[in-house]
Amino acid sequence: MSSLLNDYMQMEQQLQQLQQRLDQLQNDDRLKSELEFKGKLEELMKEFDKSSSDVIAILQPKPAAAGKAAAPAAGGRRKRKLKIYKNPNTGEVVETRGGNHKTLKAWKEEHGNDTVESWLVRVEG
Numbered sequence: 001m002s003s004l005l006n007d008y009m010q011m012e013q014q015l016q017q018l019q020q021r022l023d024q025l026q027n028d029d030r031l032k033s034e035l036e037f038k039g040k041l042e043e044l045m046k047e048f049d050k051s052s053s054d055v056i057a058i059l060q061p062k063p064a065a066a067g068k069a070a071a072p073a074a075g076g077r078r079k080r081k082l083k084i085y086k087n088p089n090t091g092e093v094v095e096t097r098g099g100n101h102k103t104l105k106a107w108k109e110e111h112g113n114d115t116v117e118s119w120l121v122r123v124e125g
Contacts, residue, residue, distance in 0.1 A: 080097040082097055082123065083096055085116065086121045087119060107119075
């Protein structure tokens, strides 16, 4: 029985702490502002018959379809994929995002482009 009484007293204390925290929040100007914004937004959504998912779709449009290339970022271009080559003769590994890598060029001169391309281990996004 005393265990039940202890549980009750603990819960009562937690309830008082939560009530104090709730009272503090209700007097917080930031919360008041957010509640006001939420209310106005809900009114606007009702007025235009829009759901929250409609609003999210408007504010955060989904990227273009997978088949289409995404437009490059303003002032830049899409990052090239990382290619990792491993020379089977020496075990040396080269990681590059372009074809202008010094070691890779040397390998291609020595062994030929097709041979070196066959050493491609993997490509990362």
